[in-house]
Amino acid sequence: MTLAGRKFVTMVVLGTAATVAGAQSLDFETFRMRVEPIFLQKRAGHARCVVCHSASNSAFRLQPIDKGATAWTEEQSRRNFESVSRLVKPGDPDASRFLIHPLSPEAGGDKFHGGGRQFASKDDPDWQILAAWVRGK
Ligand code: HEC
Numbered sequence: 001m002t003l004a005g006r007k008f009v010t011m012v013v014l015g016t017a018a019t020v021a022g023a024q025s026l027d028f029e030t031f032r033m034r035v036e037p038i039f040l041q042k043r044a045g046h047a048r049c050v051v052c053h054s055a056s057n058s059a060f061r062l063q064p065i066d067k068g069a070t071a072w073t074e075e076q077s078r079r080n081f082e083s084v085s086r087l088v089k090p091g092d093p094d095a096s097r098f099l100i101h102p103l104s105p106e107a108g109g110d111k112f113h114g115g116g117r118q119f120a121s122k123d124d125p126d127w128q129i130l131a132a133w134v135r136g137k
Contacts (some may be wrong), residue, residue, distance in 0.1 A: 025090040025136050032077050035084070035133050038126045040071070043118070049102075052115050060087060060098065093131040103127065 039049040039062055054064040061083040063076035072080060087098035094100065094108070102118035103109025109117070119127040 026081075026085050026088060027133070027136065028078070028081055030133050031081050031084070032074075034129050036072065036077060036080065038129060039080075040065075041126070043126070046116060046118055049115070049118070057114065060084065060101075088134050091135060093134045096134050099127065099130055099134060 039053070042048050049060075050062050050065065053060050053062040061080075063072055063079050065072060084098055087096065087101075089095040100108070101110045102113050102115060103122070104117040104120050105111050107119070107121040109119070122128070122131070
């Protein structure tokens with residue numbers, strides 16, 4: 001097998017494992033009640049997650065909110081859930097790109113996020129809510 005072929009197989013296998021694990025232990029109701037509001041909330045000095053992430057700029061893909069609505073329909077939430085679940089390692093926030101990418105590098109986050117340092121530290125109450133969901137609490 002060529003190197004490129006082997007890489008492809010690895011990606012497919014990892015992708016499947018992430019999907020299966022996600023289906024097993026990430027809770028959809030908690031996602032709707034606690035996680036999604038954070039995507040809509042305006043925090044000082046930052047644009048809201050939904051503003052950028054409802055355009056297809058990355059693997060973190062949010063559905064656009066319908067005109068006049070203040071939240072997603074259940075169907076739209078399911079799609080959001082699927083997209084976010086692919087960026088999460090259930091039970092392990094520190095290994096979840098969803099949590100590490102928007103976190104400040106000083107706090108252990110990635111060096112660059114197109115949307116800035118959305119969370120200055122892991123003590124941010126919103127980051128804590130996201131982490132609790134990933135841990136299954
Ligand atoms: C100003 C626009 C903007 C905002 C606001 C924003 N982001 Fe982003 N985000 C980006 C861009 C652009 C990328 C793709 C480039 C990169 O890797 O950073 C990205 C990438 C990501 C990724 C990596 C997705 C992948 O492809 O692996 C995650 C996770 C993420 N953002 C989470 C968030 C969260 C959570 C919020 C809100 C708390 C947020 N972002 C707010 C612009 C934004």
